[in-house]
Amino acid sequence: MQNRHFDVAVIGGGIVGTAVVRELSRYTLRSVLIEKEAEVGWGTTKANSGIVHAGFHDKPGTNKAKYCVPGNALYPALCQELDVNFRQNGIFMVARTDEEAELLHTYLEQGRENGVPGIRLVNAEEAVALEPNLTKDTKAALDAPSGGVVAPFELATALMENAEDNGAELLTETRVEDIAWDGTSFTIQTNRGSVTASHIINAAGLFADRIAAMVDDTSFSIVPRKGEEYLMDKAMGDIVERTIFPVPTGWTKGVLVIPTVDGNLMIGPTGETIERRDDMATTAEGFAQVYQNVKTLVEGIDPSKVIAPFAGIRAASDRGDFVIEPSSVCPAMIHAAGMESPGLTAAPAIALDVVRMLQDQVALTKKPDFRPRRRPVVRFHQLSREEQAGLIEQDARYGRIVCRCETVTEAEVIDAVKRGGRTIDGIKFRVRAGAGRCQGGFCMPLVMKILSRELGIPMQEVSKRGGETYQLKAAAKQFLTVEEAVQ
Amino acid sequence: MKTIKTDIAVIGGGPAGLAAALAAKEQGAALVTILERNEELGGILQQCIHHGFGLHRYSQELTGPEYAQRFIDEVETSDIDVHLETMVLEITQDRVVYAMNAKDGMMRIEAGAVVLGMGCRERTRGALRIPGHRPAGVLTAGAAQRFVNIDGYIPGKEAVILGSGDIGLIMARRFTLEGAQVNAVVEIMPYAAGLTRNVVQCLDDFGIPLKLRSTVVHIHGQERLEGVTIAEVDDSWNPVAGTEQYVPCDTLLLSVGLIPENELSLQAGVEMDAVTGGPLVDHRMMTTVAGVFACGNVLHVHDVVDYVSEEAEVAGSAASAWLQSEKTQVPDVTVKAGEGVRYVLPQSIDSRGEAKLFLRVTQPQENVVLDIGGLFQLKQRVVRPSEMIQVKLSRKILEKLDSNAITISVAQEVKAVG
Ligand SMILES: Cc1cc2nc3c(=O)[nH]c(=O)nc-3n(C[C@H](O)[C@H](O)[C@H](O)COP(=O)(O)OP(=O)(O)OC[C@H]3O[C@@H](n4cnc5c(N)ncnc54)[C@H](O)[C@@H]3O)c2cc1C
Numbered sequence: 089m090q091n092r093h094f095d096v097a098v099i100g101g102g103i104v105g106t107a108v109v110r111e112l113s114r115y116t117l118r119s120v121l122i123e124k125e126a127e128v129g130w131g132t133t134k135a136n137s138g139i140v141h142a143g144f145h146d147k148p149g150t151n152k153a154k155y156c157v158p159g160n161a162l163y164p165a166l167c168q169e170l171d172v173n174f175r176q177n178g179i180f181m182v183a184r185t186d187e188e189a190e191l192l193h194t195y196l197e198q199g200r201e202n203g204v205p206g207i208r209l210v211n212a213e214e215a216v217a218l219e220p221n222l223t224k225d226t227k228a229a230l231d232a233p234s235g236g237v238v239a240p241f242e243l244a245t246a247l248m249e250n251a252e253d254n255g256a257e258l259l260t261e262t263r264v265e266d267i268a269w270d271g272t273s274f275t276i277q278t279n280r281g282s283v284t285a286s287h288i289i290n291a292a293g294l295f296a297d298r299i300a301a302m303v304d305d306t307s308f309s310i311v312p313r314k315g316e317e318y319l320m321d322k323a324m325g326d327i328v329e330r331t332i333f334p335v336p337t338g339w340t341k342g343v344l345v346i347p348t349v350d351g352n353l354m355i356g357p358t359g360e361t362i363e364r365r366d367d368m369a370t371t372a373e374g375f376a377q378v379y380q381n382v383k384t385l386v387e388g389i390d391p392s393k394v395i396a397p398f399a400g401i402r403a404a405s406d407r408g409d410f411v412i413e414p415s416s417v418c419p420a421m422i423h424a425a426g427m428e429s430p431g432l433t434a435a436p437a438i439a440l441d442v443v444r445m446l447q448d449q450v451a452l453t454k455k456p457d458f459r460p461r462r463r464p465v466v467r468f469h470q471l472s473r474e475e476q477a478g479l480i481e482q483d484a485r486y487g488r489i490v491c492r493c494e495t496v497t498e499a500e501v502i503d504a505v506k507r508g509g510r511t512i513d514g515i516k517f518r519v520r521a522g523a524g525r526c527q528g529g530f531c532m533p534l535v536m537k538i539l540s541r542e543l544g545i546p547m548q549e550v551s552k553r554g555g556e557t558y559q560l561k562a563a564a565k566q567f568l569t570v571e572e573a574v575q
Numbered sequence: 576m577k578t579i580k581t582d583i584a585v586i587g588g589g590p591a592g593l594a595a596a597l598a599a600k601e602q603g604a605a606l607v608t609i610l611e612r613n614e615e616l617g618g619i620l621q622q623c624i625h626h627g628f629g630l631h632r633y634s635q636e637l638t639g640p641e642y643a644q645r646f647i648d649e650v651e652t653s654d655i656d657v658h659l660e661t662m663v664l665e666i667t668q669d670r671v672v673y674a675m676n677a678k679d680g681m682m683r684i685e686a687g688a689v690v691l692g693m694g695c696r697e698r699t700r701g702a703l704r705i706p707g708h709r710p711a712g713v714l715t716a717g718a719a720q721r722f723v724n725i726d727g728y729i730p731g732k733e734a735v736i737l738g739s740g741d742i743g744l745i746m747a748r749r750f751t752l753e754g755a756q757v758n759a760v761v762e763i764m765p766y767a768a769g770l771t772r773n774v775v776q777c778l779d780d781f782g783i784p785l786k787l788r789s790t791v792v793h794i795h796g797q798e799r800l801e802g803v804t805i806a807e808v809d810d811s812w813n814p815v816a817g818t819e820q821y822v823p824c825d826t827l828l829l830s831v832g833l834i835p836e837n838e839l840s841l842q843a844g845v846e847m848d849a850v851t852g853g854p855l856v857d858h859r860m861m862t863t864v865a866g867v868f869a870c871g872n873v874l875h876v877h878d879v880v881d882y883v884s885e886e887a888e889v890a891g892s893a894a895s896a897w898l899q900s901e902k903t904q905v906p907d908v909t910v911k912a913g914e915g916v917r918y919v920l921p922q923s924i925d926s927r928g929e930a931k932l933f934l935r936v937t938q939p940q941e942n943v944v945l946d947i948g949g950l951f952q953l954k955q956r957v958v959r960p961s962e963m964i965q966v967k968l969s970r971k972i973l974e975k976l977d978s979n980a981i982t983i984s985v986a987q988e989v990k991a992v993g
Contacts, residue, residue: 318704366797371706372814396701398709473664473673477576477681487677489662492612493838527699529715533726547728556798557711560728561825567732567754 094120094257096446097276097285099264099299101128103240103432104424105291106247107439113254115443115452120285121248121256122278124263126554127514129244131293133432134517135368135400137317137346137357138240139331141430142179142232144199144207145341151410155434155441157203160234162436167238170246170462173349178330179235180215182385184225188335192230195335199232206233221327221386235331237349240432241517249507250462254455259283260510261554264292267302269418274303287449288421289442294365294403296411296425305417308405308426312365315340315357316374319396321525324353324389332385341429343381345389350520355382355389362401370397395525402428412438414445422446466503469495490538491531493524501535505542512536513553532559576681581608581656583894584672584686586663586839589618591871592692593646594884596655598891599690604898608656608684610663610674616650617643618694619717620880622724625745627772631881642880658682666691666843670866688866688894691840691854692887695872697742698832700794705737707794710801716742716830720749729753731826735803736760737791741769741878741961743830748777750828757783758822761805763790763812766939768830770878770961791827792819800825833876843867850918851875857906858924858931859893860886865901868894875920875933878963882933889931904928908979915940915985917960924981926973932966936985948981958985 098109101123112119121128140163146153167174183189192209199207208231215229216222222229252258259280266277267288274285292299297310325347332345340359348354358374379391405411405426415421422445424438446452468476468486480487485499496519501509504518512528515521515535522528522535536550536559543550551557582604585592588611596607615621620628623639630636633645650657661676672684697715712731720742722728732755736743739762747757760778765788767774778785786805792814793804807818835853837845845854846863853874854862861868870890871883893904906923910932917935924930932947936958945953945964950972958964966983 319701368709369707369793370704372704372792374706375704392702394701394704395699397704473576473681473683476675480675480677480680484677487675487680488660489612489675492662495662495664526696527701529697529699529718532714532718533721537726547726552711558799559711559714559730560722561731562729564723564727564729564753567729569754 092283093273094118094283094285096287096289097122097274097283098289098291100131100290100292100296101125101244101248101258102131102133102291102293103129103244103435104427104438105289106244106251107435108289108291108424108442109256110247110251111439111443113251113256114454114458116455117452119256120259120283121251122259122262122264122276124261126261126510126551127245127508128248128258128260129241129517130553132400132403132427133244134241135317135398136240136315136429136432137344137354138237138348138432139344139346140174140236140238141433142199142207142235143202143204143430143433144181144195144230144232145336146202146430148198148201151412152430152434153202155410155412155437156430159430159434159437160236163236163238166436167243169460170243170250171464172238172243172246174236174238175349176234176236177347179232179333180219180330181230181232181333181335182215182222183227183229183335184223184384186227189227191335192228195230199230204232204234207231219328219330219332221388222332223384223387225384237331237346238432239349245508245518246462250460253462254458264299267299269303269420274420286420287446289424290421291424293427294401296403296423300415300421300423300425303415303418303421305415305421307416308407308411310365310426311404311406312362313402313404313428314360314362314367314399315402316370316378316397316399317354317356318375318378318394319348319398320353320355321393321395322351324393325351327353327388328386334381334385343378345382345386350523353389355379357400365401368399368401370399374399395527404428410434410438412441414449420449466500468497468500490534491521491524493526494520496521496531498538501538502542505539510539510543511551511553512539512559515539576683577679579608579682579684580606581684582606582687582898583608583690583891584670584684585609585690585692586666586672587611587618587692587694587873588613588616588657588659589692589694589871590620590643590646590880590883591694591873591887592618592690593643593650594887595690595692595868595870595891595894597646597649597653598888599895600653600655602892602895604895606656608658608686609650610658610661610672612660612662614660616647616657616659622721623745624724628880631879632884646884663839666839666867668844668864687898688868690890690894691862691867691869691873692871693836693839693873695833695835695876697829698834700829703831705791705794708796710794710796710799712796712800712825713794713827714829716740716746716828719746719826719828723749723753729755731755731824733758733824734826734828735791735805735822735824736828736830738762738829738831739767739769739774739785740830740832741773743828744769744773744777746828746830747783748781751781751783758824759784759786759805761786761789761791763788763808766959768961771959790814794827800827803827833872835873835876837873840869840873845869848918848922850912851920856921858921858928859897859904860890860921861893861897866897875918878961882963882965886933908976908981911980911982913946913982913984916983919983924968926976929970929973930968932968932983934964934966934983935960936964940985940987943985943987946984946986948976948983950975950981
């Protein structure tokens, strides 16, 4: 990679970075995305609620309000173009007391001002008719039908894949360590050599303030805030149709009941300011808090149905808002930072605006042959028996199930490797092998074998998610001395 | 899509499925079909290369694969139809089974009767919600067993095992024999979950400490596991502050329970028992859906395979008998778990025949009597939740029954004075 020059380098392959690089790939530019992890999407993008917010939470005049509603509006078409699962299931903000019911009016007004389509108040009777598992305490609800759910990791990988199809480059396991600006171009120092770029988009999530500081821009800093989430078995997936929010009492949107796009139920998140940017531990207190809260919203959530607890870290800025602007110190670097919620929702709109900011600095020409669509993804479990039968006839690898909980075939796992999957988690997040109730107990060895075979690496080098996350330390017997082995 | 007709479709070719298929054949079923997702028959026994199978049935200590092979040989010399690498996707209420493999594609199998023998899966870290980070090196004992015994890899060098289920105990020994170190087996209950003989042969003989009334309260490590914090628990299983202890390890094996795999059964409309996690069955091992039978670990988790085979034989031959005449042997008595009993199977029986009950107690106890619905009492020197108890009810005894329910309970033995 030494000394290669790019017109634009995007630092960070989260939802924001991948949305930006895909937008850039519409133009005749040499662009690259630099990501420190083994695959894109492994920062905050992997670990969040997956909600495409309607946009009534954000105070008018903030960047959050500015980008949330337009971002939401871009989602249906974007997910269709890229063949990513998206469901516009709607959002209910539920009032459990008369006081809260009063507050709903404020959010209704705020939503209207932000341009949230179709937002309205519903009384208790209608709310419970529409969502029969709401608790008896339900007093009223704010209905925002434009809210949706998406698989954020899948979207980030789809954006990256499409950008690469259109000529953008991806450098993974490449950590930006230093940046020098000589007045016309940046020299970007990484753990794997350096590249130069005329412009930088800073989409480094939790580390965006450090990237800014590399060009002496200290205009914002990141205040990490952890959120624990608890993913539940699909048996719980139908308990609600809409995503259920409480009326916020403090800084965050509160603890939610989320029917995920994949058909699971998820409850969370918590909101806790933390010291370390790598503190993604879940806690007993976190679960207790989540469960106590959701119980007051929805009846019948069975805590024994949790299959995967996880935590994500919101990369909030000390301004309390998104930082979407050219650096005041070095304007050739454009920040897309401070991306707490609704960052996932806002990302497509932010990407458009970042490109517009770039156009203020340099003329961009559209590629005549930009291909907006991604090669369609086969999701075996979503097909009818006849369609499944047809696929197996075409390709016997569809006849071999790798993941039994989620009905994922060998052909789909191989396709995920072709599309950039390099690790056990990468496969899991792409095709859901290992994402089900047994959490990879049965399919992990099979997925590892496929990765080992397709990538041409030994089993011991197949990792959970890059770095030192190897699952197998050695071949059997390797820890024995010769005498022991002979015995 | 291929359509196949069969008399008995057996879902799963583990010990339960194998014995059920053979018994169905014996009982006169013409067409018996085994559907198995693995590439060979034998189920989980194929990775259980240790000794200890077949003590009851053959009075011999066989390895898992040896035990399985006895049944596989019999199946292979019969005309039972075996489909390997075949995944069952769906079972309908009227016994249509959708299954697929690479060779035959999608199959629609119309079965006269269905025997469920899908086995169980292991509880995971997620289900326990063990706090902490999510590094590599945390896996179920069964997955580790497969890596070591089948694939030929050892997951790590220094392990802690959470849960003292049998697979965990066996893996403690396996790891040790592979040259890895096992720092502790941690069990939340005041007694081991696995069989006593496994505690002795797998832990005691190798000096591996068993920490009872303790659990893992934190998992450390960003990339590969670095260690766990363990702590003692109080009577309501909450960690006791101040008892935390850090134990370094690169591998955490979980042996914290098995869950019958009943997703297909639920699809077919089979009703479940909340305690066993398996279907409600009668003395024929027939579920609440007519013509659908269940046996083995999909029905309830067994400690020894010999009983699985026995139970599966009941299911297999009853399925075949039911096909021949649906009206035979309808149950008329319900069986209930009383004081000190966690569950009893089957949940209903036929008082005009004889019956065999399988039960587990709630806690270990010495010198107790089992009260069998007031019909008779059985003295037991020791009872343990890990060890399933069998009770035979003869025709003569059942004749004495004058109610439509039997409750089984445990009572502390009353010492006769003098
Ligand atoms: C618990 C939780 C719930 C949330 N729920 C929602 C929701 O429901 N809806 C919603 O809209 N938003 C939600 N959010 C917010 C949303 O997840 C984020 O706004 C969004 O994912 C941020 O994306 P990003 O691309 O900015 O950051 P990231 O996904 O963190 O991407 C940044 C990337 O930069 C890389 N990087 C960092 N430093 C370097 C370096 N030096 N060199 C190379 N690469 C580097 C990182 O590895 C990472 O991949 C939630 C957040 C949390 C924590």
